[in-house]
Amino acid sequence: MKCQERFQEIYKREPEALAFCPYRVCPIGAHSDANLGKITGLAIDKGIHIAYSPKLNGSNWASTIPSPTD
Helix, strand or coil, X not given: CHHHHHHHHHHCCCCCEEEEEEEEECXXXXXXXXXXXXXXXXEEEEEEEEEECCCCCCCCXXXXXXXXXX
């Protein structure tokens, strides 16, 4: 997984955990639930891969890897 390799390059250690957050699509509109409508959101096979570990000083940092199309 590319994000795990990038994490190791930046922080010189293994990430504590890896996660995948799938993108979701809603064919009838993203905000239909605000009007008590039915939700038809679907997860798809595209999304965001995350490699992370807690920092000892309490701060949070995030970095991104450009997609191949950028």
